[in-house]
Amino acid sequence: MKRRVLQANLDGTGGAFSLMYQLQKQLSNEYIFDYYWMGKFVYSSRSKELEKLGSKIYEDNLRKNKIAGHLLLPWHFYHFLKNKDYDIVHINADLAYKELLYLIPAKMAGVKKIIIHSHSSGVNGDHKKLKMILHNICKPFLKGKGVIYLTCSKVAAKWMFGKNNNAVMLNNGVNLKQFQYDYKIRQRIRKKLNLKGIVLGAVGNLSYQKNPFFLIDLMCNFDSPEKYTLLFVGDGDSRNDVEDYAKKRGVYDKCIFYGNVANVVELLDAMDVYLMPSRFEGLPVSAVEAQANGLSCILSNKITDEVKLLPSCKMLDIESGVAEWEREIKNITINKNRKSAVKVLKEKGFDITDTAKKLKAIYDMG
Structure with missing residues (x-):
């Protein structure tokens, strides 16, 4: 029984x-x-x-x-x-x-x-x-x-x-098999959402902890903002405030507020860089999922470095502003071989x- x-x-x-x-x-x-x-x-x-x-x-x-x-x-x-x-x-x-x-x-x-x-x-x-x-x-x-x-x-x-x-x-x-990168799904989702250029993604509750306003400021800092789209996956009490801030800063049309979704992996497939400027975390499941998907990740240095499972995962300061994050994103070489990430996470016990x-x-x- x-x-x-x-x-x-x-x-x-x-x-x-x-x-x-x-x-x-x-x-x-x-x-x-x-x-x-x-x-x-x-x-x-x-x-x-x-x-x-x-x-x-x-x-x-x-x-x-x-x-x-x-x-x-x-x-x-x-x-x-x-x-x-x-x-x-x-x-x-x-x-x-x-x-x-x-x-x-x-x-x-x-x-x-x-x-x-x-x-x-x-x-x-x-x-x-x-x-x-x-x-x-x-x-x-x-x-x-x-x-x-x-x-x-x-x-x-x-x-x-x-x-x-x-x-x-x-x-x-995480379910490594489920979160393994799929190029065909990437193509389908990017076509469905009309995504072009580099897609920056964030998954989580739109709240003080997750620091979403930082990402809006980051979008404003790019000298060629047309190259980037910011995809928010998740909801929360601060969603309306974040959307209003994006409108005020003039980058709302470069942001997608997707809301909650059961099958997050399809949206991870469509992303190029995963961002998490959190003020604090335990050990975020979403960051593990993003690395299982093979995404290049930039995470706040306020998060424990135990979450850094791949060499392509970088930990940056949030208190010094968005400039360092912008530079790191520009220097990233988009990973084409994302399927191999699951093997590394398996070896590390995730x-x-x-x-x-x-x-x-x-x-x-x-």
């Missing part, structure tokens, strides 16, 4: 959900992942596929008033668990207070194994100062019998669990099958 694992604090979007979605497919013969989210879950083709595998999605209506919702969450989650039979709860979060809101009721409900998974290394969204204070207050309380620390990088482990921790490293693996084996071993313990 398959065991059920509850994935807590995932809303159907983002890198953490993408990782768990891929892992569920790898482990579907032995484990079924259910999902609990305090607000409205974002349904897509991925969630439909998970439901076909047997996953159940539970959503609460606690985000109309976020303060009240967060205060009520532990009570709601405790009663939810008391009426279920989960012996493993896997909490995915970027801040310690979010982990704690699920950890305390899971302990009280008698869950045998609780996994705290750190996915980030900074504060995103509104009320950053308050969130940072709460994060630091709650960090010392993330412990207890049956609690396992899980992390995607050293910097994410330090962020969530402190300097001296015993966190287990779980690589943000195949989703290897990640799944390690997670299964953690679930099987005890």
